[in-house]
Amino acid sequence: MFLRLVSRVGRRQTSFFPPHSAYRPITLIQHPSAHESSIENNYIDYVPQQPRRYVSLMRKSAFEDRIRRLIRNDIQYELDRSPRTQLVPKFKSFAIDERPGEQWIRLNKKFGEDEEIKVEVTMFRVSTPPAKDGSITTENDLELYISMVIDIFKDEENDILEFVCNVWPDSIEIDKVFMRDQDGMAGKPYLGPPFNDLDDELQTSLYDFLEIRGINDELALFLHKCMQHKSKNEYIRWMESLESFVARKK
Incomplete structure (x- = not known):
């Protein structure tokens, strides 16, 4: 009997499954309590987000500081080239409205009674000059000009004589001349032929008509200088508003 017991105790236990079976022993998993689960979930949800948000804010701040620094450098560069100036309020008998923040200016005057x-x-x-065969247009070939619209009113009349002109640094070129109502133009009214198609003597007379009213080559030169200041002032004003927006805090 004793030998039988010894034989049973010393006998190697065998498994029902073969050595290379996919079977794996079942391991019991102890689930955390509701309190522990809540703490663990809060830890997982909260702790990793805090450094991420901090890093994100730091990157945002550094990026915005870089934008502001670039803007300030550009503004200073423009001011070093030439200081910001205010447009003169008058030129001869013309009163000048600078129209800050807009892309145009207005001149007004009275003529006669x-x-x-x-x-x-x-x-x-x-303006790009017509290309010649085999030639390449460079920056030196480009010319700057200004568009100008001249409206001439007469008391107690609804009609307006309007000139559309291109203003070059040393001359004014009439592109179109026509009549319209003060209330604007409805539909597609006839605006006359191209100015260059008019009789040469009539063209000269219309230029004289403007010359008498102070719209001449001297005004063209002044307007080019005036719009150079206007362009610079508007560019700096735009840059300053951009910097102000970037610097604005929620």
């Missing part, structure tokens, strides 16, 4: 003249001048445009 019954005429009022309003001139609207837009910022610079670039």
Whole structure:
């Protein structure tokens, strides 16, 4: 009997499953209590987010500081080239409205007893000369000009004589001349032929008509200088508003 017991105790236990079976012993998993689960979930949700948010804010701040520094450098560069100046309020008999923040200026004057003249001048445009065979257009070939609209009113009349002109540094070129109502133009009214198609003597007379009213080559030179200051002032004003927005805190 004793030998039988010894034989049973010393006998190697065998497994029902073969050595290379995919079977794995079952391990019991102890689930945390509700209190422990709540603490663990809070830890997982909260702790990793804090450094991420901090890093994100730091990156955002550094990025915005870089933008502001670049803007300030650009503004200082423009001011070093030439200081910001205010447009003069008058040129001869024309009163000048600078229109801050806009892309155009207005000039007004009275002429004679019954005429009022309003001139609207837009910022610079670039003119490209006609390309020649085999030639390449460079920056030196580009020319800056200004668009100008001249409205001439007469007392107690609804009609306006309007000139559309291109202003070069040393001359004014009439592009179109027509009549319109003060209330604007409805539909597609006839605006006359291209100015260059008019009789040469009539063209000369219309240039003289403007010359008498102070719209001449001297005004063209002044307007180019004026719009150079205008362009610079508006660019700096735009940069300053951009910096102010970037620096604004929630």
